Amino acid sequence: MSRTASLFSKAAAVAVALLWLPACSLIPWIGDDGAENTGVRKIGIIPFAYEDASTSRPCDLCPREVEMQRTSRQSAMLTTAFFFEELTHYPRFDAVEIRQFDRLIDHSMADAVELFRVMDDVDVVLTGAVLDLREREGNPNKPTHAAGATLYAALLEVDGGDVLWQGTFDEDQKDAGLFRATYRELVRGDNQEWLTAAEFAHRGARELVRRMVKEID
Numbered sequence: 038m039s040r041t042a043s044l045f046s047k048a049a050a051v052a053v054a055l056l057w058l059p060a061c062s063l064i065p066w067i068g069d070d071g072a073e074n075t076g077v078r079k080i081g082i083i084p085f086a087y088e089d090a091s092t093s094r095p096c097d098l099c100p101r102e103v104e105m106q107r108t109s110r111q112s113a114m115l116t117t118a119f120f121f122e123e124l125t126h127y128p129r130f131d132a133v134e135i136r137q138f139d140r141l142i143d144h145s146m147a148d149a150v151e152l153f154r155v156m157d158d159v160d161v162v163l164t165g166a167v168l169d170l171r172e173r174e175g176n177p178n179k180p181t182h183a184a185g186a187t188l189y190a191a192l193l194e195v196d197g198g199d200v201l202w203q204g205t206f207d208e209d210q211k212d213a214g215l216f217r218a219t220y221r222e223l224v225r226g227d228n229q230e231w232l233t234a235a236e237f238a239h240r241g242a243r244e245l246v247r248r249m250v251k252e253i254d
Contacts, residue, residue, distance in 0.1 A: 077129055079133060080163055081150075081163070082162070082163050083153075083162055083163070085113045085164065085167050088106070094142060096164070098147065098198075099166060103189050105168050106169040112238070116167050119239045120163060120242045124246055127250050133153065163192050164193070165190035166189045168188060168207075169185075172233065173231055178231065186241045191203040192249060206241035208241070
């Protein structure tokens, strides 16, 4: 088993736990003008698409064709959990808990949308695909290759399937550079922290949700 597969296998339980966190409550939020806004959208999160050595979950709701490198079911579970966790920080969205995650990930995305429609009366759904995960290699403190992730996400209207937003995160961790590395070592007393592929996928989910919220505002 590869290092990446092992990492995500260990993290699968964490993914399920995150998906059972309490969702954002339907509370008013205060806009930049100080006015109260109750325009909260109920959002369902569909397990992300993936491809591994033996099976795959196609991104049959993705607005555009995506090409997925080999990852794993566990990586898709964890990445979906990361997006759920990040959405709970934004009161404009009421993120619906995924109560039957294992059943959802084994069915088509279209079936998942229908389940959300019937059971939870959601307004929009967020879905996407784990396109690639690149594990760091070598010494964890000075790797020969840094970790990276490529994720795709899209926000769709439940009624009609209109695409409200879509975005891609495709980055590898960069060296902090001599100046910043020296600052960390002399002032903070530490060195650059080199992330794992799982940690970098979390960063990707955070960035995509931040972008989505800003662009649909």
